[in-house]
C-alpha cells in the first residue's frame with residue numbers, strides 16, 4: 001500500500017491515479033499488460049472501476065462513448081506499441097466524432113526510442129498519435145504527471161471536444177517522486193458566449209424565412225442543453241431534422257419532426273439553422289440537388305473554422321451550444337418570427353405518404369424476414385422500453401434501424417457516426433450500460449458485429465444488461481451469392497448456418513434464435529425482462545439489402561430517385 005503521507009515519495013502510478021481521481025475520473029476502460037498493469041491495480045485499489053476488454057479498439061470506443069454520454073473525458077488505458085495502435089482507431093474516431101476521450105498508454109524509454117536501440121515494443125507513440133488527435137502529450141518525469149493529466153483533461157473537453165493522447169513512459173510510471181496535491185482543473189470546458197451581433201444577424205435571417213428548417217446534430221445532443229433546445233424549436237414552430245445521434249433531443253413522434261419528410265425539407269428549405277451539425281457527407285455537403293441552391297444558412301457551432309466548410313454561412317454564431325441556443329431563443333422571443341402553416345402542411349402531407357409506404361413494408365408477410373419486418377418487431381417491443389439505449393452499426397441494418405426505431409430521449413442512440421466506423425457496437429454498448437445503468441439494445445449487422453464480437457465475453461463477465469441483436473444474413477452487406485456470375489437469372493444465395501446465439505451461451509449469456517417477427521419480439525421481451533447479457537440471432541433473407549446500405553450512391557454515380 002502506498003504511503004498516505006504527502007512528504008514521502010510515491011510511484012508515478014500513484015501520481016497518475018491521484019490526478020485522475022482529483023478530476024472526477026471514476027472509470028477506466030482498457031487492456032492492461034507491461035507497463036500499465038500496476039497503474040490499473042493502483043486505480044482499482046483507489047476505487048476506480050476498471051473494465052478489462054478483449055481488444056483495445058473496443059475499449060477505446062467504450063471510452064469515447066463514455067465521454068459523449070457524460071461530458072467528462074472517457075479514459076482508455078493501453079500498453080505500448082501494438083496495444084497503443086489498436087486503441088488509436090478509437091481515438092481517431094473520437095476526434096472525428098468530437099467525443100472527449102483520453103487514451104493513456106505506456107511507452108518505451110525515450111532515450112532508447114530516440115536512438116532506435118530496440119526497446120520492448122519500441123515506437124514513437126506521440127508522433128504517431130498526433131495527426132489523429134486533438135492534442136498529444138508525453139510526460140518525461142513523475143513530477144510532471146499532474147500537469148500532463150490536467151492538460152489532457154482540459155484538451156479533451158474544452159472547445160470542440162476530441163481525442164487526446166497521453167504518453168506515460170514505463171520509466172516514468174515506475175519512478176518515484178514526492179507526493180504533492182495534483183492540479184484540480186478549474187472549469188475545464190468554459191462556456192463560450194456568442195457575440196450579440198451574431199445572434200441578431202441570425203434572427204434577422206430567420207425572420208425572412210418562408211420555409212425554415214432546424215437541423216440538430218450530435219453536437220446539440222452532446223451539449224446536454226435539452227430543455228432550451230426543445231424550447232427554441234417549439235418557439236419557432238419550424239420543422240426539425242435530427243441527425244442520427246441527435247434523435248430523441250425532441251421525441252421522434254414530436255409534431256414538428258420532419259424526419260419522415262427528409263427529402264422534401266432538404267430540397268425546399270429556404271433558411272436552415274444548423275445546431276451542432278456539420279454540413280458534411282451525411283447532409284450531402286449542403287449541395288444541390290439534395291438541397292436548394294437558394295438555401296441560406298445559420299450555423300451554431302463551437303468551432304469557428306467549421307463555418308463555410310461546404311456552403312456560405314450567412315449567420316455564423318460562435319459559442320457553446322447551450323449558450324448560443326439560449327441567446328437565440330431570447331432574441332427570437334423579442335422578434336416577429338412566427339410559424340409558417342402552409343410549409344408545415346406540405347411537410348405533413350409528405351410525412352403521411354411516406355409513413356403509409358413504410359407501414360406497408362413494416363407489415364409485409366415475407367419469409368425469411370427482411371430488415372424492415374424484423375425492425376418493426378423490435379420497434380414494437382422498445383415502445384414499452386423507452387429507457388433503453390439503442391446502439392447500431394452495419395449497413396442496411398444501421399440505415400434501416402435509424403429510420404424505423406424511434407428514439408424518445410436525448411443521447412439514447414449511439415451508432416457508426418461521422419466516420420461510419422464498424423466495430424463501435426459492443427464497446428459503445430458496454431459504456432452505455434456502465435455509464436447510465438440503463439438497459440442497452442445493440443442492433444448489429446452480422447459483419448459489423450464481427451469486428452468486436454469477442455466483447456460478448458466482456459459483457460458476460462461483467463454481467464451487463466446488454467441485448468445484442470445480430471441481423472444474420474450470412475455475409476458482409478448480404479449473403480454470399482453462389483454462381484452469382486453465371487447466366488442463371490436468379491443466383492442461388494447461400495445462407496451461412498452461423499448461429500450467433502450459441503456464441504453467447506459459451507460465456508454464460510442467454511442466446512435466442514429468431515426467424516419470424518413474433519420470435520424476435522418474444523426474445524427481446526424476454527431478454528429485457530431478465531436484464532442479463534443476451535444475444536438474439538435474427539435470421540434475415542440473404543438476398544435482400546443493398547451494397548453498403550444507403551451509401552450505394554457513394555459506390556457509383558448518384559441516381560435521381562434515391563430512397
Ligand SMILES: Cc1ncc(Cn2c(C)c(CCOP(=O)(O)OP(=O)(O)O)sc2=O)c(N)n1
Nearest residue numbers: 394395396397420421422445446447448476477
Ligand atoms: C472499420 C471498418 N471496416 C470496414 C468498413 C466497410 N463497411 C463494412 C465492412 C460494413 C459491414 C456491412 O455488413 P453487415 O452485415 O454489418 O451489414 P448489413 O446491415 O447490410 O447486413 S458497412 C461498411 O461501411 C467500415 N465502414 N469500417
